[in-house]
Amino acid sequence: xxxxxxxxxxxxxxxxxxxxxxxxxxxxxxxxxxxxxxxxxxxxxxxxxxxxxxxxxxxxxxxxxxxxxxxxxxxxxxxxxxxxxxxxxxxxxxxxxxxxxxxxxxxxxxxxxxxxxxxxxxxxxxxxxxxxxxxxxxxxxxxxxxxxxxxxxxxxxxxxxxxxxxxxxxxxxxxxxxxxxxxxxxxxxxxxxxxxxxxxxxxxxxxxxxxxxxxxxxxxxxxxxxxxxxxxxxxxxxxxxxxxxxxxxxxxxxxxxxxxxxxxxxxxxxxxxxxxxxxxxxxxxxxxxxxxxxxxxxxxxxxxxxxxxxxxxxxxxxxxxxxxxxxxxxxxxxxxxxxxxxxxxxxxxxxxxxxxxxxxxxxxxxxxxxxxxxxxxxxxxxxxxxxxxxxxxxxxxxxxxxxxxxxxx
Amino acid sequence: xxxxxxxxxxxxxxxxxxxxxxxxxxxxxxxxxxxxxxxxxxxxxxxxxxxxxxxxxxxxxxxxxxxxxxxxxxxxxxxxxxxxxxxxxxxxxxxxxxxxxxxxxxxxxxxxxxxxxxxxxxxxxxxxxxxxxxxxxxxxxxxxxxxxxxxxxxxxxxxxxxxxxxxxxxxxxxxxxxxxxxx
Numbered sequence: 192x193x194x195x196x197x198x199x200x201x202x203x204x205x206x207x208x209x210x211x212x213x214x215x216x217x218x219x220x221x222x223x224x225x226x227x228x229x230x231x232x233x234x235x236x237x238x239x240x241x242x243x244x245x246x247x248x249x250x251x252x253x254x255x256x257x258x259x260x261x262x263x264x265x266x267x268x269x270x271x272x273x274x275x276x277x278x279x280x281x282x283x284x285x286x287x288x289x290x291x292x293x294x295x296x297x298x299x300x301x302x303x304x305x306x307x308x309x310x311x312x313x314x315x316x317x318x319x320x321x322x323x324x325x326x327x328x329x330x331x332x333x334x335x336x337x338x339x340x341x342x343x344x345x346x347x348x349x350x351x352x353x354x355x356x357x358x359x360x361x362x363x364x365x366x367x368x369x370x371x372x373x374x375x376x377x378x379x380x381x382x383x384x385x386x387x388x389x390x391x392x393x394x395x396x397x398x399x400x401x402x403x404x405x406x407x408x409x410x411x412x413x414x415x416x417x418x419x420x421x422x423x424x425x426x427x428x429x430x431x432x433x434x435x436x437x438x439x440x441x442x443x444x445x446x447x448x449x450x451x452x453x454x455x456x457x458x459x460x461x462x463x464x465x466x467x468x469x470x471x472x473x474x475x476x477x478x479x480x481x482x483x484x485x486x487x488x489x490x491x492x493x494x495x496x497x498x499x500x501x502x503x504x505x506x507x508x509x510x511x512x513x514x515x516x517x518x519x520x521x522x523x524x525x526x527x528x529x530x531x532x533x534x535x536x537x538x539x540x541x542x543x544x545x546x547x548x549x550x551x552x553x554x555x556x557x558x559x560x561x562x563x564x565x566x567x568x569x570x571x572x573x574x575x576x577x578x579x580x581x582x583x584x585x586x587x588x589x590x591x592x593x594x595x596x597x598x599x600x
Numbered sequence: 601x602x603x604x605x606x607x608x609x610x611x612x613x614x615x616x617x618x619x620x621x622x623x624x625x626x627x628x629x630x631x632x633x634x635x636x637x638x639x640x641x642x643x644x645x646x647x648x649x650x651x652x653x654x655x656x657x658x659x660x661x662x663x664x665x666x667x668x669x670x671x672x673x674x675x676x677x678x679x680x681x682x683x684x685x686x687x688x689x690x691x692x693x694x695x696x697x698x699x700x701x702x703x704x705x706x707x708x709x710x711x712x713x714x715x716x717x718x719x720x721x722x723x724x725x726x727x728x729x730x731x732x733x734x735x736x737x738x739x740x741x742x743x744x745x746x747x748x749x750x751x752x753x754x755x756x757x758x759x760x761x762x763x764x765x766x767x768x769x770x771x772x773x774x775x776x777x778x779x780x781x782x783x
Contacts, residue, residue: 222734230726276731283716284740319625449655449705462654468626468679534627534672534681536656545657547670560659560670570708599731 220245220260234272240264244581248277254351254588255595259572261581268576268584273569278599286559291317291391291526294556299385301563302597305344307337308539309597310389312546313559315470315535317391320528320550328516329393330472335509336376336388337537338502339406342413343372344540345495345502346420348592352492353424355589356433361423368416375405391526393519406510413503421496434489438575438587441486448571451564452542454591457494458486464538476508488590495540495592527554541565541592561600565593602628602680608649613640618687629683634669634696637686644673644682645702651675652682655703660713664743667694667719689719698723716741 202208220243226232237243247258256277262270282301286294298309311333318325350365373383378401380388388395424430440448445458455462463480465473481497483490528550536545542564551557568591575587605628606621616639619631632640644652652673661668667689673682686696698721699706710721711730718739721727729736738745 224734227728227734228726231728276729276733279731281740284745287741446653447702447704449703449709467676468674468681531624532627532629532683533625534657534683536681543656545672547657547659547672549661558661560657560661562657562659566708566712567705570705574704 231272234260234262234270237262238264238269241269246584248274254593255598257569257595257598259584261584263581266580268579268581271573271576271584273572275569275599278595280600282600283559283561286556288555290554291528291556292524294559295389295391296385296387298561299387300596301561301600302539302541302544302565302594303384304347304594305340305540306385307333307340307388308537308544309561310387311337311537311539312535312544313548314389314391315537316533316546316548317526317528319533319535320531320548321391321522321526323392323520323522325520326393326517327472327514328397329518329520331509331513332394332398332518333389334471334473334476335506335513336379336386336394338505338509339372339376341502341540342499342506343369345499346372348495348540348589349420349424349492351592352586352589353430355585356430358424358427358430361420364420364423368420371405371409375402375409378402378405390519392522393517395519397518398513410503410506410510417496417499417503425493425496431489434492434586434590435485435487437488437579437583438590439485439487440571440575444574445486448574449567450542450571451567452538452540453494453498454491454542454568454571456480456482457490459484464536464543468536470535470537475512476505478505478508488586491590491592498540525554527552536562539564541594541597542568563597563600565595565597566600569593569598601626602678605678605680605682612643612647612650616640623680626680627683628678628680629685631685631687634686634689637669637684637699638697638701640684641671641699641702644684649677651677655699655706656681658699658706658709658713660717660719660741662691662717662741662743665691667691667717669696669713669719671699694719695722697721700724715739718742 221235226235241262241264244261244263246261248256258274260272260274261268282297285297289297295310295313298313299306301309346365346368350362353361376386377383379399380386380395440458442459445455445460451462459482461480461482466480478501481494481501483494530550530552532549534545534547536543544564545562547560548556549558572588572591576584601623606623609621609630616632616636617630618633622629644650652675654674655671656674657672659670661670666687669686671684673684689696696719698710700723707724707726708730710724711727713719714721714727715729715731716739728734
C-alpha cells in the first residue's frame, strides 16, 4: 500500500485517491455580499434572458491568473467584470522596504516577458533623483538589449494571439524566435528571463564575445525569419476574417481609456514615448512610428509586426553607432539621493511603463509607484467586448496583450 | 525643462496653486488643494494652449502626515511631464474628486489608490477593492502598515494573513484607520 497522509480520507485501502470533504476550485460568479458600488449593482443584476459565466482564474488563455465574470445573453457577451489580485505581491511596498539597488530586482518579475522594460524606468527615475550622468555606451547597450527583447516579446504575442484563436503552429515558431533572443541575452546578462541587468548609472556588464557572435548570427536571418512569421498568419483567411472589426476602438476613446503603446497607435494616435518624450539615445536613432487607423484586433496585431521591423532597424544602428567607453558610472554602494520626486517612463512592448519615485533622503525609496500598461489596457476589455461572442473574449484580450504579472503587481 | 510652461501655468492657475511651480529635469510640478482638482484638470485637458490630453499616471501617496493624489499628464504642446499634486488630504478621511469624467481609464487607477491608501474618489462609480479581497480592512501602502517581520503576527497566532493593524513596539505612534467612510 502506498504511503498515506494521516488525517486524510482515502477511497479505500487499495485506492489511494483522496476524498475531499468539500469541493475545491469552484468560484461562484456572484459575490456573497450586497453590491458596494453603483457599477457592481448594475453588473450583478441580471436582465431578461441573461446569465453569468465565470471564466478563470485558471483559464489557459488568460495569460496568467485572471478571473473574468461574463454577463451573457445567449452567446453574446453583454458586459464583463474582471476580478484581479490573484498575483498581487505588493511589489511597491517591498520596494519601499529595500534600498535603491535592491528595489530594481523586485521589478523584473512584473512583466516577465519583457523584464528589462520594468528595470529601465526604475533606473532612469533613480538616476534623475541622483543627477547621475549615464555613459553613452551604457545607453546604447540598454537600447540594444531593450529592442532585442521587444522583438522577442512581439514574437511571443503573435504566437499567443494565434493560440487563443485555436492555431497551434505559430506559438511553436514564436518560441523558437524568442528562445534565440533570450539565450543571446542570457549570455549577456547571465539569466534567461529575469535579467536584473540594468544598474543605476549604467548596465551590469559590457558586451561579450558570445553575445556578439550569437547576435551576428541571428541578425543575418532575422529579417527573413520575421517575413516568414508575417506570411504565417497574415494570409490566413480564417485568422484575418475573425480579427477584422473585432474589438474596435476609436482615437478619442483610446485616449480616454488612457491606452498607450501599440494599442493606442493601432487606433491612429502616433504616441510613442521614444519619440514624444525622448529618453536615452533614441533621439540619435532613425526609426518610424507605425500607426494604423482601424483600431481593431487585426490592426493591433499588424502594428506589432510593423514595430518588429523598426526594432530591427534600431538594433542595426546601435551596432554601428556603439561608442567605446565605460558601461557604468562610478557610484557609492549605498545611495542616498536628495529629497525629491522623479517620474520616468519608457516605451515597453505593451506601452508606457513608468516609475514615479519619491526620495526622503534615506537609502530606501519613500514611495515607488509602478505604472504598468497591462493594468490600464485590461480595463478597456469591458469596453471592447459587449456585443461580441464569448469565444472572442480571449481574442480581444490577447490583442491587448496584458501580462498578469504586471497587472497584479 | 520648459520655462515657458511654468510661466503659462503660473499666469493661468496662479490663485489656486498652494505652492510654487517647481521644475527639475523634464518635470513640471504644481500643487493644489483637492477641491480644485476638477476645474484645473478640465482646464488642463481642454484649453488649446495646454491640451494635456493624455493621463500618464494616477497614484496615491502617503507622506505620513497627509495624503496626496498625484497625476502625471502629457501634452504635445510641451516636452515636459506635468505633475499635478492634490495636496493636504486628511489622513483620517482622504477625499478627492474623481477624474473619470475626463479619463475613463483612470477608474482602475483610482480603485487601486483606494485599495492601497483608502482615498475616496468622489464620482468614481466603481470604487471597490481591486487587488485585496473584498472583506480586507487595512490599507497596505499606508505608512502605518508594517511588513510582517516575525512569527508572532502570523496566521497561526490568529492574525489574518497580511492584515496588519499594529505597529512594532518601537515604532512611532500614529493613528490608524480601519475603514474609509463611504464606498
